[in-house]
Structure formats: C-alpha cells, structure tokens
Amino acid sequence: MESHNNLHQMKAADEVTKKKKSSRRSLIVNKLSCFRSSDHGYPTLDEIDGNGNVDMKSASADTNLHTPTHLIVMVNGLIGSAHNWRYAAKQFLKTHPQDLIVHCSERNSSLLTFNGVDVMGNRLANEVTSVIKRHPGLQKISFIGHSLGGLVARYAIAKLYTQDSTKLACQENGDSTTDASNKQCSEHISSGRIAGLVPINFITVATPHLGTGGHRQVPMFGGSNTVEKVAHHISWVLGRTGRHLFLTDKAQGQPPLLLQMVKDCEDLKFFSALQSFKRHVVYANAHFDHIVGWSTSSIRHRNELPQRKHLLRSGKYPHILKGETTNTIKQEGSMKSQVNSFKTARASMEEAMIRGLTKISWERIDVSFKGSKQRYFAHNTIQVNTPWMNSDGADIIQHIVDNFRL
Template sequence: MEKKNNKYWMGCLRAESDKSGNVDFPGQLAEPTHLVVMVNGLIGSAQDWRFAAKQMLNKYPHDLVVHCSKRNHSTQTFGGVDVMGERLAEEVRSVIKRYSNLQKISFVGHSLGGLIARYAIGRLYEQESREELSQNSNDIGDKCTIEEPKERIAGLEPVYFITSATPHLGSRGHKQVPLFSGSHTLERLATRMSWCLGKTGKHIFLADNDDGKPPLLLRMVSDFRDLKFISALRCFKRRIAYANTSFDYLVGWSTSSIRGYNELPKLQRGPVNEKYPHIVNVEAPVTARNHEEDRSGNNSNGFKNFDMEEEMIRELTKLSWERVDVSFRGTLQRFMAHNTIQVKTKMINSAGADVIQHMIDNFEP
C-alpha cells in the first residue's frame, strides 16, 4: 500500500508532502481540478515560490493545487536544461497520480525555471490520434464530423504557461546579460567560461554542440524528434512573459520578453494601472509577426551561419504571447530586480508583490 501523504503547516499554508519529499499546497477542496506547477530558477528551491503560492490559494482556494517543484534545487540546477526537464516531467506525473480529479494544468517558471518547464512540457505532450477519435466516435454511435485531435499535457488540459525573467533566447551576446554592460569582450569571455555553470551554463550560453546537433535552446523552438517542444507550447490557452525592463543584471529585457532590441517598446511614465505600481507596459496577445524566411546563410550544419537569436524569436513568436513589462525603478529593491519580480524572499523582495498580484488577477482557474 502506498504511503499516505503527510500533512503539515508551513507558516500560513497547509502543505502536503509525499514520501519523496515533494511539497504541494492544495486548496480547500479534497479533490482540486487545476494543477499549477511552479518551477524555480538557478540555485533556487521550492521555497522561492512560497509567497506566490500562498497568494494564489488565497485568491482561488477551492479548486487549485499548487505544486512548487522540488526536484531541481541548489547545485542540481547545474545539471542541464534537458536533465532538469526530464526530472520535472517525472515529478509532474507523480503529482498527478496523487490527485484523481485533476483536469487542467498550468506552469509558472522563474528565470531558468521557465526553460526547464518548456523542456518538460515537450516530454509531457500528448495528442489523441485521429484513429482513436474515429474509434471512440464509432463506439458511441456518433455520426457527426470527427473533431480535431485533443492535445494534452500529461493527460490534462493545458491552460497557462507563465514565465518571469526567463532567458528564452539564451544569454549569449546581444546585451542579454546586462551585468556585462554590452561589452563584447566580456560576453565572449562569458560564453567561453559557461562551463563554470556546468551543462546548464553551456545551454543558456548556446555553447553546447552535442554530437553535432544545434544548441538545445535552438532545438526547443521546434518539435525535435520525439520531443514536441513547440506543439506543447502552442496548445496552452495563454502564454504570458513577465520581464524586467531594467536593473535585472542576469536576464535582459529582450531575452525575457522574446523581442528583438528594435521591438522593445517605449515606456510611458508611471504604471499602466495604479493597482500595479511596477507594471509599466502590458501587451495583449498578437498574431505571429512577419519574419523573412530566408535562411540562405545556413550550411550543411544548419545552425552555424545564421543569427540563432533571430531564429528563436522567429519561431517562438509564431505563437501569440502576452507580455508584461516590469520596472522597479525608484525603489531600493530595483538592484535585486531579478528576484524581486518573483518575491523570492518577502522580507527583501516585497516590492514585487503587485507583479504577483497581477499574475493572479489575470489567472482564471
């Protein structure tokens, strides 16, 4: 017989843990229907999302279970986006087994956590075949036109895919790491030294070349063999990217908002809504932008002679994204913007509480 979950309290939150130590924050109902998976970033932990998990359950206490991923923490985050994505996929499957009434699934990732989640959903993607639909239709005597195949993530309906300060385009050159102040010398040096962050460093600096394959982040903007990265991302009802416009020294505005530098908007003075004082721009989802498909610079290796950043933007923006631009300018916490946007630690990152509230107010379970 499987060991029963342990129930306990973490501050004001009721928590449940299984025998593997995974931590969930379930709502008030015994059978929640919507699973929200929160994924931490580099050298992070499940505790990083504790504030957001609490606020989300306060707003929607009846049908959510918020799972703060625990499988990739501390130095385990050096293991590579692919390795961590596989761990997360396995973890999500184990959580789903514990809640029999789940119907929907959403992901919220901070920084590297957004990339880990993008890999994991590629592994968890499922599509019911037309043959299965036809058979099911015949079984019930349905003579109507067969509906389109249903797409699922681990058997559940995908709803929200939300990232916060995630380096979607990687961190290689193009001022994607503001800490380097646009210095090409420092950017090149960082790429060469990416091995200091293990396999993860090579991935985010696009410095991996396993068996002659394109860098992992480049592969993750399309379906690659049995990993349906872009199909999985496409099947979510909404995709939302929160991005710091300044003072995030680790992840630049362009890479976290999936824009080229010439596409970054001019910001108005002050917030777009007084309720959210640090949100300075909100873009509704738009259709795919027009990109020229000329890839004449490609050679037999396919990925060496063209701009990898432009390729990632081209493919990712074939999907519609809602973009939320954040600025902590004028606050002392602006110098910790990378963690403040998540409210990693309430005592020192509290300025980001309105960003979390915005995310929750625009979340419909």
Template sequence: MEMETSTATVREEDEKKPETDLNENELGNDNVKNLKKKKKKKKSRFNFIPKLGCMKLNDEFPAVEEKPDVDGSFDVEAGSSQKTCEPNHLIVMVNGIIGSAQNWRYAAKQFVRAYPSDVVVHCSESNSSTLTFDGVDVMGTRLADEVISVVDRHPNLRKISFVGHSLGGLIARYAIARLYQQDFSRKPGEENDEGQGESDRSFAEEKCIDRIAGLEPVNFITFATPHLGSKGHKQVPVCCGLYSMEKVASRASWILGRTGKHLFLTDSDYGKPPLLLQMVKDSEDLKFISALHSFKRRVAYANVRFDHLVGWSSSSLRRRNELPKRRNLQKHAKYPHIFYELASKTAKPQEVRLEAKIVRGKTNEMEEEIIRGLTRLSWERIDVNFSGSVQRFLAHNTIQVKTYCINSAGADVIQHMIDNFVL
C-alpha cells in the same frame, strides 16, 4: 467620661481614614501614570524599526495547508474547511538556477487564497541548488517525471498550468515537450451511431485533443526567463553591453556545467545544433512547439530595468528594436510595477519558415532563429519596472517575490498574474 473620650477618639480616627485612603489612592494613580509614561517612552524608542512583512506572513494564510514530499517539494492547498470540492487544476511552479521550491512559496499561497476550491499548487524541488547545473534537458526530464507522480497523487485533476522563474521557464518548456501527448476521440454523438464499425471511421471523423501529462493545458507563464539564451549582446545586463565582458562570461560558462553551455549556445551534443535552437521546433521525439501551442495562453513577464542576469529582450521575446521606449511607459492604475501589456496574434506554425538572418555573426543568427521560432505562437508580454523602489537592484528575484521580507515590492506583479489567470 472615659467611654465618651474613647468614642470621640475612634470617630476622629474613622473620619481621618477616608482622607488617608484618598491620599494613598492619589499616590497610587500618580504611580500608574508614571509607569504608563515610562512604557510609552520605551515603545517610542523602537518606533523607527520597520515591521517586516515576513513576520506577519504566516498569519495572513490561516486556511492554507502545505503538504511536503520526501524530495523537498510540496503541494499547497486550501484547508479542508475552505474547500467546497476537490481542486481540479494543477499549477506547477519551477524555480530558477540555484533555487528551490521555497522560492515560490509566497505566490503559491496567494494562488490558493484566491482560488481555494479550484487549484492545487505544486512547488517543484527536483531541480534545486547545484542540480540546476545538469543541463536543461536533464532537468526537464526530471521535472516531467515529478509532474507525473504529482498527477498520480491527485486523481481529480483535469487541467494543468506551469509557472517558471528564470531558468525554470526553459526547464518547463522542455518538460512539457516530454509530457505532450495527443488523444483522438470521436466527434460528439458519433458513439451512438449504429451500423458503423471501427474500420468505417476515417481519421477525419476523429478529433485530436492535446494533453500535457494527460491533462488539459491552460496557462504557461514565465518570469524573467532567458528565452533567447545568454550569449547575445546585452542579454546579460551585468556585462554592461561590452563584447569583451560577454566573451569572458561565455568562456566562463563551464562554471554552470551543462546548463552554462545551453544558456550560452555553445553545446553541440552529437553534432546537433544548440539545445535552445532545437527547442523552437518540433522533432521526431519531442514536440516543443506543439506542446507550447497546446496551452490556451502563453505569458512572459519581463524586467524593463535592473535585472542584472536576464535582459529585457530575452525575457520578453522581442528584438531590441521592438522594445517600447522607456519614457513612454506608464504605471498601471491597479498594479504600480506593471508598466506595459501587449498581446500578440497567433500565427499558424506550419505557415512560418525559420530563415535566420545574419546580422552580426553567428550569435545574432541563432538569436533571430529562436525569436522567429517562438513567436510563431501568441504571447502576452508584461513589462515590469521597479524603478523608484529600494528593491529595484534585486529585480530578478523581486519579480517573483522570492523572499517576502526583501522582495515584497513584487507582490502586485504576483497579484496581476493571479487576477488574469485562466482557470
């Protein structure tokens, strides 16, 4: 009897166990559900915080390699696994005033992602920070020396292009004049001609080939560059078009060193005209126009509004009465901040005479001469408008995506440059 009673008790306990286990599981599931709800509540508290693009930037470029140099500059190339051959096209990117090589980091990586087997991008650092106060000529010479050293490091290079932001565009224009050279070669097939000595070949039988640092020049691109200087009326928008403020700015240009004198056209070294005037024609030593002319295309990106440092007229190389009406500007279907594109025809440099027209004093005379000199060549003009974007007040830096976190609105402008780039 005792054995039967104990056996019955054990059976009752075994029958109760599944019920207790089930209750414990139910309690456990309820706890898990409560924990999940708490986690969701915690996450929802931080949903209002925007995810910054710069936090994801490094993950977007897994195949890109940066190769820093001792001077702070760096080359950007595709990773070895992405390249089918060694790139032969050098793109030199030049920063603006008080800038650095890092200002072009985003654009450089986008270029390499688009053309991994074709380009190597060099972000220049020879004119960074306060070195940008040394004057356009000094900085242009430094950049030219830097480019030569880069070309020596990459023996496979065959082509070269320049991209400059703000003051960097002027520095690049001076540098290419330093790097400009002409090679003379015989016409194809003539090297097989027998019985012709060197003395029998005339100059007409030779073909002149323009070279920049020994390479074929292709693209010369500027972003918000003050091609006309900063002295003209409304060329520095922060002065609000007031002549009194422009005079104050001109007198305070010494703060920017020799660069300030060059920008405000107040320099007269050795009795020569201002440097920006010299840079619109060829001289015995430096072939400024010939160097520019050697590029297959010249492009000027300009901010229509909200650029407080460089006026629309100056950066787009147009007289103010030639600027399109803002109300007629229309958004590009693919690039939301590109509003107007204009390509001009090439005029032969030797057929154009620089005759400055005096409109309102010496400043307008010099400005007119600069326009006439530079527009002897064809320019693609791309007008950019950041109206409607929170980043419009930083338009001068947004146009180049200087810092992706705060200038990301300019990403479509960079993409436009890349999509239209000639390899």
C-alpha cells in the same frame, strides 16, 4: 497656573505623538508579519511525499464538497528551490481556495540546476507525473517558471505532451506487438494534453527564452563584446546548464538545445506542446535585472522594445508598465547592424528563436522597480523570492493571480 497648563498640554501632545508612532509601527509590523511567517498570511495544507515534494492546498477549502481540479506547477530558477515560490503559491490559494492545487517543484534545486535544461526537464516531467497520480481528480494544468525554470518547464511539457501523444497513437492502433503496430505507435497523433490534463496557462517570469549568449542579454556584462566572448568561453562553469544558456552546446552535431526547443523535433514536440496552452504570458524586467535582459525575457528584438519613456505605471499594480508594447521594425534591419562573426552567429540563432517562438501569441507584461529600494534585486523581486527582502514584487504576483485563467 498658565505655565502649569502649558506643561499639561505639552505632555498631552507628547502622548498623542507616541500613540501615533506606536500605531504606525503596529501597521508596519502587521504588514510585514505575513512576509516573515511561513504561512505568509494565509494557512495551507502541505502534503509532502517521500521525495520531499510539496503539494499545497487551501486550509479553508472543504475538499469533501469540492475537489480541486486545476494543478499549478511552479518551477524555480538557477540555484533556487521550491521555497522561492512559496509566497506566490499562498496568494493563488488565497484567491482560489476551492479550485487549485499548487505544486512547487523540488527535484531541481541548488547545484542540481547545473545539470542542464534537458536533464532538469526530464526530472520535472517525472515529478509532475507523480503529482498527478496522487491527485486523480485533476483535469487542468498550468506552469509558472522563474528565470531558468521557464526553460525547464518548456522542456518538461514537451516530454509530457509527446508521451501523451504516443499513448494515444498506440491506443488507436491497438496493443499488438507486431513490427507494423510498433511503427504505427511511433507516429505522432496530437492529444492536445499535457500529462493527460488540459493545458491552460504557461507563464514565465524573467526567463531567458533566447538564452544569455546574445549581445546585451546579460546586462551585468555592460554590452561589452569582449566580456561576452569571455563568458561564452567559460560557460562550462555553470555545467551543462551554462552551455545551454550560452548556446555553446552542440552534442552529436545538433544545433544548441534552445534552438531545437522552438520547433517540433523527431523525439520531442516542443512547439506543439507550448502551443497547446490556451494562454502564454511573459513577465520581463525593463530595468535593473542584471541577470536576464529585457529582450530575451520578453521574446523581442532589442529594436522592438518600447521606449521606456513611453511606458506608464499602472495604478493598481505600481510596478507594472502599460502603454505601447510593440514597435515593429523589419527583421532585416537588426541583422545588418551586426558587424563581426561572433555577433552575427549569435544574432542568427537569436533570430531563429524569436521567429519560432512568436508563431505563438504572447502576452508581454513589462515590469519596472525603478524608484524601489529593492530595484537592484529586480531579478528576484519580480518573483518575491525572499519575501522580507523582495516584498515590492507583491503586486506582480497579484497581477499574475488576478489574470490567471481557471
């Protein structure tokens, strides 16, 4: 009888264990199901135009009662596509269903990303204009760019800002076709707007703002000066984009494009356009991003980067680092450390870009996937590029959403 009772207890214990395992599996499946689904756990209405561009709205929002007034433009990186931002777009619409329209840019995808920052920026500017025409109730605009997409967004906003300013100048000076009037129309009068909308947030994620030509700006090169020189000479492999990123483009005797993009030029007001946004944010990988270095994505000198050991993880956002974010060191010191002409040339351009961009106040958010199984894909994980593969970056997206200014 005793052995029979023991057998019964063992069977009962096995059943409990099986139920617990089944319950755990069910929780894991439910957690991951939103990543597998194209809805990512939140239904949206996707409006597709003739060019394949997708505008996303919340399926739960009653647009008859409340028309969204804020447009978010999300821009993909090198060899990317609009789909890379789909998970993030869903999270924005889940949190702000009544307020937002999210447009994941489609015009610069796949091999088209080799065409150059300027060509891609012009395409994006035209794309944004077409989106705004489809939604006349829009009042505000924000941009979020991943990697190369952040640079493309900077070029596009300059194009849109300058167009707005030119229109304003012409309106104030009348529509006369006299030479004098045409000269007046060419004068820059600031509208403070981007494509007619009020600019709010400009956010980049792992973007090489200083290019990839500087020392240690591409971690996969291992800091080797020889390897960086080789990459410098073969940057043409990535087309015009490669020449822009490695600062080897010098069209018609002009400085490299990224160097031009830190100030207002005669044709495009790069600095004024960027400055017009109320908020500027850079998210940067402090570890394991083999594509874009920490300093170029956070717009800092390498000797200004905080020591990693002094940075702590945030409780709510486990991959966000908090602590000392600036360790100011005189700029002259970083220049004296350069010992050869190749490094000196790179450092000089890097210095000019940092000086220009930091005239604007930036929120710097440092990120680390140290300890994560997805750490070696940090460049894509920070964006949740492919949700089933980069799911650990979900807290970064949530941080962007939670701190977004409407």
